[in-house]
Amino acid sequence: MSTQQLPEHPDFLWRNPEPKSSYDAVIVGGGGHGLATAYFLAKNHGMTNIAVLEKGWLAGGNMARNTTIIRSNYLWDESAAIYEHALKLWEILPEELEYDFLFSQRGVMNLAHTLGDVRESMRRVGANQLNGVDAEWLDPKQVKELCPILNISDNIRYPVMGATYQPRAGIAKHDHVAWAFARKCDELGVDIIQNCEVTGFVKDGNRVVGVKTNKGTINTEKVGLAAAGHSSVLAEMAGFRLPIQSHPLQALVSELHEPVHPTVVMSNHVHVYVSQAHKGELVMGAGVDSYNGYGQRGSFHVIEHQMAAAVELFPIFARAHVLRTWGGIVDTTLDASPIVGNTPVENMFVNCGWGTGGFKATPAAGMTFAHNIATGTPHQLNKPFALERFETGALIDEHGAAAVAH
């Protein structure tokens, strides 16, 4: 690995149009998922008279705040299918979008620190292999070979007992991903409308027919919600509830360093995940703050806790400095799986509940959500993630693979 040259910032990648009075479909939320949805609506379903409404600036929410990890090593068939589809799309998207967003398949390790971790991890490796997801089990020596700066000695509180490893996993430049989608959307005729906050919905009976915004009312036949942490707020405006809780999730970066960290390391047990960005910052995240919060900030003890874990696992980080910390608002569900599908309101669709791991799913979330919006029925891949599963009991428990404590 080496530090790579980033592409120059181009002048303008998309127009900034005023909203039209009506669209065939409106996507609420101009983050990665909203933009990917618009892209696939235009590309796969020929729906180009559509708009993406963003209350702030494009990709300024969780798309600007995540730690950019991409992987598909989830336990259950339903999750492996949708995340692996996402990973396959990541592999072809730079060419398709004609934009190199530096998708770097440097592998992801999920460390095991207890016997319980080891058993769960080995089970997950087996399940991954059966689902066609590249996964292997590494013993501590192999862990050390792949990531020499990791401390695998016995003299730490939770010694490394091994790890799962997915070689095709990696990281990408999140901002560039958003810009790549936005540029293509714009080329295809999609209106991306920033500083446009949704304040309500217009309904005809139980059918949504319009969106009220601070820029006026926009008539539309279909509405797709892709607002992550604010999904509950939108759902309440529309008259239904979602089984999600919004929590602060914090992350941080160090100053720039020479390349020292060749892969991505995640530890569910001691609560830290670390990679080194292309420019050289160490990028780290941890678990969510325990309380509900919309404040895009969390408590400092969470940062302290994750730093303690990071320094124990990577002793050379002890002299690095925290340069910047920030928080996003993540929409967690009780089974740590997303909700993508129809809602109790006719012609309104929802894509939410990705919690702490939505970035990696961006292309597949967009593809399936676009299918769901265009056809009115779920794609095979998002069907299991319907809202109804909380009534049927067909939950998809991914707390083990989600890697972040919800």
Add this chain to the structure above:
Amino acid sequence: MLLISCPNCGSRDETEFHYGGQAHVAYPENPNELNDREWAEFLFYRDNTKGAFAERWLHSTGCRQWFNMLRDTVTYDIQAVYPMGTPRPAAAPAAPESGTASLAADSTTTGTAAPSISGTSTSAPSISATGTTASTTAPEGATK
């Protein structure tokens, strides 16, 4: 880091507490009569309020008692601390001053039933706008 006024122990760091989610969610009175939708509501659906939110906290490394708190989920300002089993106080109109602790909390003991709000007088208890289980008088510990 939140500074939380435990009704029994006084102001302590957030790290001494555990979060218990939405307050005033009563166990269904007739669980056998619920349909799947109603069960789903009870098990998985909680309010996710942006603004003043009534929630439960446990002082795990102190008195180990549960209590309720009214906290703004945007500013994280703590507006009231009150015992379990008492109704939710009205939300403070606007955050009077900064600071995360309830003013009256230190004098509130387990035996005191009256909820206290910082800055304003108590008014009629209000029920969270989207709450479906409308009980504000769940007995202490009934929801755990």
